[in-house]
Amino acid sequence: MSEDDPQSCLPDPTRRKFLVTTGSSVAASLAASYVPAFANSTEPTNDSASDVATTPYIEGAIPITLRINGKDHALRIDPRTTLLDCIRETVALTGTKKGCDHGQCGACTVHVNGKRVLSCLNLALMHDGNEITTIEGLGTPESMHPMQAAFVACDGYQCGYCTSGQIMSAVALLKEPCGPDDAAVKELMSGNICRCGAYANIVAAIQQVRKGA
Amino acid sequence: MHTFEFIRPADTTTAITTAAQSKTAQQGADVRFMGGGTTLIDLMKLNVETPARILDINRLPLNKIEDTSDNGLRIGATVRNSDLAYHPRVQRDYSVLTQAILQGASAQIRNMATVGGNLLQRTRCVYFRDIAMPCNKREPGTGCPAITGHNRTLAILGTSEKCVATNPSDMCIALAALEATVQIQGTKGNRTVAFGEFHLLPGSTPHRETVLEPGDLITHITLPPPTSGSKHLYLKLRDRASYEFALASAAVVLSISNGKISRARLALGGVGTKPWRVPEAEAALVGKSANDATFRQAAEAALQGAKPQSENRFKIELAKRCLTHALRTAAAS
Numbered sequence: 016m017s018e019d020d021p022q023s024c025l026p027d028p029t030r031r032k033f034l035v036t037t038g039s040s041v042a043a044s045l046a047a048s049y050v051p052a053f054a055n056s057t058e059p060t061n062d063s064a065s066d067v068a069t070t071p072y073i074e075g076a077i078p079i080t081l082r083i084n085g086k087d088h089a090l091r092i093d094p095r096t097t098l099l100d101c102i103r104e105t106v107a108l109t110g111t112k113k114g115c116d117h118g119q120c121g122a123c124t125v126h127v128n129g130k131r132v133l134s135c136l137n138l139a140l141m142h143d144g145n146e147i148t149t150i151e152g153l154g155t156p157e158s159m160h161p162m163q164a165a166f167v168a169c170d171g172y173q174c175g176y177c178t179s180g181q182i183m184s185a186v187a188l189l190k191e192p193c194g195p196d197d198a199a200v201k202e203l204m205s206g207n208i209c210r211c212g213a214y215a216n217i218v219a220a221i222q223q224v225r226k227g228a
Numbered sequence: 229m230h231t232f233e234f235i236r237p238a239d240t241t242t243a244i245t246t247a248a249q250s251k252t253a254q255q256g257a258d259v260r261f262m263g264g265g266t267t268l269i270d271l272m273k274l275n276v277e278t279p280a281r282i283l284d285i286n287r288l289p290l291n292k293i294e295d296t297s298d299n300g301l302r303i304g305a306t307v308r309n310s311d312l313a314y315h316p317r318v319q320r321d322y323s324v325l326t327q328a329i330l331q332g333a334s335a336q337i338r339n340m341a342t343v344g345g346n347l348l349q350r351t352r353c354v355y356f357r358d359i360a361m362p363c364n365k366r367e368p369g370t371g372c373p374a375i376t377g378h379n380r381t382l383a384i385l386g387t388s389e390k391c392v393a394t395n396p397s398d399m400c401i402a403l404a405a406l407e408a409t410v411q412i413q414g415t416k417g418n419r420t421v422a423f424g425e426f427h428l429l430p431g432s433t434p435h436r437e438t439v440l441e442p443g444d445l446i447t448h449i450t451l452p453p454p455t456s457g458s459k460h461l462y463l464k465l466r467d468r469a470s471y472e473f474a475l476a477s478a479a480v481v482l483s484i485s486n487g488k489i490s491r492a493r494l495a496l497g498g499v500g501t502k503p504w505r506v507p508e509a510e511a512a513l514v515g516k517s518a519n520d521a522t523f524r525q526a527a528e529a530a531l532q533g534a535k536p537q538s539e540n541r542f543k544i545e546l547a548k549r550c551l552t553h554a555l556r557t558a559a560a561s
Contacts, residue, residue, distance in 0.1 A: 075231065094231065131335060138234070184335070202470050
């Protein structure tokens with residue numbers, strides 16, 4: 016259901032917008048020195064290359080253009096910013112999740128030039144000129160990627176926190192050398208931890224897509 | 229994470245001259261090359277590594293895998309682990325390397341981690357990774373709490389009174405068995421180091437893990453021509469089936485003719501303070517019949533000098549069985 020849907024009888028604020036709205040008022044009340052880019056009332060992802068204006072000034076920040084989901088984002092970032100923090104905090108694409116932040120869980124998996132990587136163990140500055148794809152670039156609720164649809168059909172999650180990382184991994188796996196059986200899929204998916212233990216359904220979802228492909 | 233200056237050197241020479249301004253050699257240094265970042269960024273978040281300058285070497289022309297004139301293979305330092313593992317010649321002629329890489333880390337990390345960086349990956353010893361604890365490797369002279377503390381996963385070979393940390397690499401175990409060489413470019417020119425001499429024993433200087441000097445950049449790893457008809461196997465034993473470091477592993481390159489072993493190259497992982505080549509075990513195999521008794525004898529020879537810590541005596545028998553099983557499986561392949 017879209018919030019612009021005229022059929023909708025109730026406003027349908029997304030969870031993200033709710034958190035951003037409440038989060039920004041909390042931040043304002045605390046007079047925090049750090050203001051996340053997404054605290055603006057407009058969604059920065061909607062306007063092409065307009066993010067410079069919305070990136071807060073940080074001393075020592077370096078200008079960089081990152082291409083995420085086919086769109087260039089001109090940003091200013093602290094050199095320490097990981098690709099993960101940049102995607103989430105600066106560009107406000109919060110589908111990519113921070114789990115362990117140390118390369119042990121896979122929740123932050125994104126694609127760089129078509130290959131899956133852990134965005135928590137990368138500096139954003141290393142990625143100018145690279146093609147970055149996040150879960151938001153894969154599909155939309157109205158038009159899901161086949162892997163997203165398979166995860167829904169197979170119930171490949173419980174709490175959902177690891178799901179975007181699982182799906183990004185699974186989509187990349189389709190182009191990697193992987194044997195036909197479940198064991199091969201499990202081995203190549205071992206970098207994505209699911210604490211709810213939805214593994215059986217995750218493997219089923221991936222195999223459904225592979226067999227249909 | 230401490231702040232740092234991010235530099236992308238225009239060429240290899242600039243990278244080396246900039247890195248040469250570092251006070252110490254690569255690991256723990258104030259100027260650090262960054263490849264995949266999978267070790268370095270992790271340790272920077274823990275403040276274990278606190279470089280003042282990061283040199284991004286990913287755009288340097290070191291990402292090719294090329295045949296050498298003698299049918300060996302020359303691997304650029306920034307080649308990704310996964311690209312190396314799936315390279316057709318590696319799969320065909322050096323399959324122990326493919327197996328070792330694919331049993332290490334996860335698909336995502338293998339897509340990021342570089343070959344040169346793998347040689348410099350640091351120990352998973354919990355005391356090394358926790359700056360609240362003393363550690364001779366991280367802060368020379370502060371002591372080693374692992375010797376009396378949690379040491380189940382640590383080394384039984386090559387240890388010293390100062391350090392018992394394990395080298396965590398899988399790839400390096402295969403490179404040791406393949407007798408690779410490491411090409412290094414530094415301020416004084418180029419040099420080649422045999423793989424077995426690249427990593428250092430901890431001794432009284434566990435903070436010094438390799439022969440690299442300030443400014444030295446690993447540019448390539450070279451594999452000698454393959455031994456035709458050799459059997460390759462990497463066997464890794466660990467606490468879980470995947471995405472875990474080795475408790476014990478074995479890389480085996482074996483040649484057998486008429487039931488007798490004519491050539492053996494063996495290395496152990498998960499048990500040594502560096503990638504652990506075992507020439508004693510290789511010598512124990514050559515000229516013998518390829519059977520279980522021979523394999524067990526070689527394994528006994530390989531672990532002869534093992535010195536267990538308080539929590540890892542089991543590793544001695546585990547490593548022996550690992551090597552025996554790897555030899556048996558390779559011989560039968």
